[in-house]
Amino acid sequence: MKTRHHLLALTLAAALGAGLSLPALALGDAARQQLDGIQARWAEVNYKLPDKQREAAFADLAQQAAQAVAAEPAAAELRIWHGIVLSTYAGAKGGLGALDLVKKAKAELEEALKLDPKALDGSAYTSLGSLYYQVPGWPLGFGDDAKAEVLLKQALAINPDGIDPNFFYGDFLLRKKRYPQAKAALEKALAAPDRAGRAAADEGRRGEIRQRLKELESRL
Incomplete structure (x- = not known):
């Protein structure tokens, strides 16, 4: 998932009540x-x-x-x-x-x-x-x-080599200016194996990863 525009800031509604799960x-x-x-x-x-x-x-x-x-x-x-x-x-x-x-x-x-x-x-x-x-x-x-960060690390614990968990963790680290860690996560994302039936998504995600890595070049 990526967000292309900033969201307008509004006060959130009351927290959702926990319901029974099937x-x-x-x-x-x-x-x-x-x-x-x-x-x-x-x-x-x-x-x-x-x-x-x-x-x-x-x-x-x-x-x-x-x-x-x-x-x-x-x-x-x-x-x-x-x-x-x-x-x-x-x-x-x-x-x-x-x-x-x-x-x-x-x-x-x-x-x-x-x-x-x-x-x-x-x-x-x-x-x-x-x-x-x-x-x-x-x-x-x-x-x-x-x-x-807790959630992203939980994702990586389940799927340590996946393109998406490594991309989003790398993007998070980049925003937090933790540049060496961001570079490592993004490079791992770029090297992730292809997903069956997801060729178009993988191609698009790798384009985003390369953009982030290019942004990092001037910051390391």
Whole structure:
């Protein structure tokens, strides 16, 4: 997930109450097809579409992901991807509606963690951690760098060689001016193995990694 615009600072609504969670279930064929379609479309919208088309495309994809979750509410994988889509939709949208989308993304990712924290190699930890370091902090938002680092390290504990957990941890370290550590994490992300069926996403993510590494060159 990446955010392209700064979110406007607004006071967060009251914390969501904890509800009962359904047990995590293995994805059926229909849910797997839904997940694969959402992932593929997300990569296309996030990395291929012109900026002016991205907001509407993400709005449509968010609706599709919400419908998939409604059909399979115990599927942590679908909740993770609904959260990812909402997060990137927020970045494309900006303005007053962005923070509400981010709050909904946070709720979905937290529910995914209740269902199955290891789903999709710990991707809920990665995505939630990225939200915590990109969203404004209290009293304007829920952002918290300390929580972000804990979550990102939990993601790395589950998937130490993955492209996304290493990228987002490297990006976090870069923002915190911890440049040698950032370089190591980003280089590990760049060297991560390809993911089956995720060629477009991997290509786009590696482009982002190279941008961050280029930014680091002048700071080391």
